[in-house]
Amino acid sequence: xxxxxxxxxxxxxxxxxxxxxxxxxxxxxxxxxxxxxxxxxxxxxxxxxxxxxxxxxxxxxxxxxxxxxxxxxxxxxxxxxxxxxxxxxxxxxxxxxxxxxxxxxxxxxxxxxxxxxxxxxxxxxxxxxxxxxxxxxxxxxxxxxxxxxxxxxxxxxxxxxxxxxxxxxxxxxxxxxxxxxxxxxxxxxxxxxxxxxxxxxxxxxxxxxxxxxxxxxxxxxxxxxxxxxxxxxxxxxxxxxxxxxxxxxxxxxxxxxxxxxxxxxxxxxxxxxxxxxxxxxxxxxxxxxxxxxxxxxxxxxxxxxxxxxxxxxxxxxxxxxxxxxxxxxxxxxxxxxxxxxxxxxxxxxxxxxxxxxxxxxxxxxxxxxxxxxxxxxxxxxxxxxxxxxxxxxxxxxxxxxxxxxxxxxxxxxxxxxxxxxxxxxxxxxxxxxxxxxxxxxxxxxxxxxxxxxxxxxxxxxxxxxxxxxxxxxxxxxxxxxxxxxxxxxxxxxxxxxx
Numbered sequence: 306x307x308x309x310x311x312x313x314x315x316x317x318x319x320x321x322x323x324x325x326x327x328x329x330x331x332x333x334x335x336x337x338x339x340x341x342x343x344x345x346x347x348x349x350x351x352x353x354x355x356x357x358x359x360x361x362x363x364x365x366x367x368x369x370x371x372x373x374x375x376x377x378x379x380x381x382x383x384x385x386x387x388x389x390x391x392x393x394x395x396x397x398x399x400x401x402x403x404x405x406x407x408x409x410x411x412x413x414x415x416x417x418x419x420x421x422x423x424x425x426x427x428x429x430x431x432x433x434x435x436x437x438x439x440x441x442x443x444x445x446x447x448x449x450x451x452x453x454x455x456x457x458x459x460x461x462x463x464x465x466x467x468x469x470x471x472x473x474x475x476x477x478x479x480x481x482x483x484x485x486x487x488x489x490x491x492x493x494x495x496x497x498x499x500x501x502x503x504x505x506x507x508x509x510x511x512x513x514x515x516x517x518x519x520x521x522x523x524x525x526x527x528x529x530x531x532x533x534x535x536x537x538x539x540x541x542x543x544x545x546x547x548x549x550x551x552x553x554x555x556x557x558x559x560x561x562x563x564x565x566x567x568x569x570x571x572x573x574x575x576x577x578x579x580x581x582x583x584x585x586x587x588x589x590x591x592x593x594x595x596x597x598x599x600x601x602x603x604x605x606x607x608x609x610x611x612x613x614x615x616x617x618x619x620x621x622x623x624x625x626x627x628x629x630x631x632x633x634x635x636x637x638x639x640x641x642x643x644x645x646x647x648x649x650x651x652x653x654x655x656x657x658x659x660x661x662x663x664x665x666x667x668x669x670x671x672x673x674x675x676x677x678x679x680x681x682x683x684x685x686x687x688x689x690x691x692x693x694x695x696x697x698x699x700x701x702x703x704x705x706x707x708x709x710x711x712x713x714x715x716x717x718x719x720x721x722x723x724x725x726x727x728x729x730x731x732x733x734x735x736x737x738x739x740x741x742x743x744x745x746x747x748x749x750x751x752x753x754x755x756x757x758x759x760x761x762x763x764x765x766x767x768x769x770x771x772x773x774x775x776x777x778x779x780x781x782x783x784x785x786x787x788x789x790x791x792x793x794x795x796x797x798x799x800x801x802x803x
Contacts, residue, residue, distance in 0.1 A: 334365035374537035381543030381752030383550035389443035411442035432590025481528035486595035543751025554743030567717035571611035586696035606693030632722035635680035729779035
C-alpha cells in the first residue's frame with residue numbers, strides 16, 4: 306500500500322493520477338465534461354456528470370497502473386475553487402447545478418453590498434474582494450432561486466460545499482461534511498486570521514451556519530471511502546484548492562517563492578509565510594496551506610482567461626485545431642504588427658477587478674491574420690502575469706525583481722514559445738519543473754504526508770526537479786515599448802463601458 310490516488314477535479318475536466326511511493330506519476334486518466342451557459346456570463350456544471358466522471362477516471366487510473374483498490378494507501382483531492390454546491394443532506398443530491406467560479410450572475414448583489422460599505426469588513430476578515438467570483442453570493446442565489454430552499458436550509462436540511470466537500474460527502478456516504486482551510490478561505494465566509502467561519506459574514510450574506518462544512522488542515526483525516534465505490538475502503542487524507550495544491554506541488558514552502566499555474570485561467574501565488582499581507586493593489590490574501598493547525602498565507606492574483614484564450618482560437622474562431630498549434634503559429638507572426646488581445650471575456654481579474662469589461666483586440670490591420678491572433682492570445686497571458694507580479698512587488702517589499710524566480714505549471718507551459726515570451730516580458734527567470742501536473746502532485750503529497758509516506762516539507766523541497774529554465778533575452782527598449790502598448794490597450798478596455 307505505497308500508492309496514492311490524486312483526484313484533480315478541474316473546471317473543464319476531471320483527472321485521476323496514481324503516484325508511487327517516491328511521488329512519481331504512474332498512470333492517469335482524464336475526462337472532459339459539459340459546460341452549461343444558461344445566460345450571458347452564467348456558467349454551471351452538472352454534479353452528477355462530475356461525480357460519474359471522477360469515479361470513472363479514478364477506476365481507469367487504478368487499472369492502468371495495474372493495481373487493485375487495496376493497493377491505494379490514501380486519496381488526495383484537489384478541486385476547482387469557489388464553485389458552489391448546495392445539496393440535500395438526506396439524499397446527497399444537489400438542489401441546483403453547481404455555480405462555477407467564473408459565473409458573474411451575482412455582480413449586482415456585490416455592487417449593492419459594496420455601495421452599502423461592506424467591502425472593507427469583508428476584505429479585512431477574508432482577504433478577498435467583494436466579487437461574484439467567490440462562493441458567498443452564489444450560495445445566496447441558490448437559496449433564493451430554488452423554491453423552499455431557504456426554509457430548508459434554516460431547518461438544517463441542506464449542506465453547502467465547494468467541489469471538494471461534495472466529493473468527500475459522496476465518497477464517504479455522507480459521513481464527512483468537511484473542507485480544508487484553503488478552500489474555506491475562498492468562500493468569502495471564512496476569517497483567515499482565525500481559520501473559522503465568521504458569524505458576522507454569515508449573517509451579512511444571510512447563510513445559515515448549519516450549512517457549512519467542518520474546516521480541517523490540508524493534510525488531515527477526511528474519512529474513508531465506502532468500500533463499494535472502489536472495491537476497498539480507502540482513507541481520504543489530503544484536500545486543497547487547485548491553486549494552493551499547485552503551490553505545494555511546486556514546493557513553494559518558503560516566503561518569497563512564487564508559482565503561476567496556466568490552466569483555463571491563470572493564478573499566481575506568492576508565499577508570504579505566517580503573515581497575511583493585506584494588498585493595497587487589489588490582490589487577494591489567501592491561505593496557501595494549513596499543516597498541523599498552522600496557517601501559511603499567500604498573495605494571489607487571478608487572471609480569468611489564460612488557456613481559455615487558446616480554446617477561443619480553437620472553438621470560437623476555428624483558426625487552430627489543437628492548443629499546441631498556437632506556438633508555431635505565433636512564431637510566424639509578422640513582427641511589424643503590434644496586435645494586443647485584452648481577453649476580458651468574463652471581465653478582468655487582478656489587479657483591475659472590472660467585472661463589466663469585455664474582450665477587445667487592438668492594432669488590427671488588413672494584414673492581421675491567424676498568426677497574429679495566436680501571438681496576441683499567448684502574449685496576453687504573459688502581460689497579465691506581469692501585471693500580477695508588479696502588484697505583488699508593490700504589496701510586499703520583500704520580493705525583489707532581481708531574485709524572483711517564477712515556477713510555472715499547467716497546460717500552457719508545454720509551449721516553449723509562451724514560456725520564453727513570459728521570461729522576456731516579466732524580465733525574470735521562468736522555471737518549468739519535470740512534472741508539470743503539480744496540482745495533482747500537491748494533492749498526492751498532502752495525502753501521503755498525512756500517512757507518513759512522504760517527507761516533511763523541508764525534505765520534499767529538495768526533491769523538486771527543474772526541467773527547463775527560461776531566461777529573459779529581450780532588449781529593455783523593446784520590452785518597454787511592448788508593455789506600454791499593453792497598458793494602453795487595457796486602459797481602453799477598462800474605460801470603454803464606463
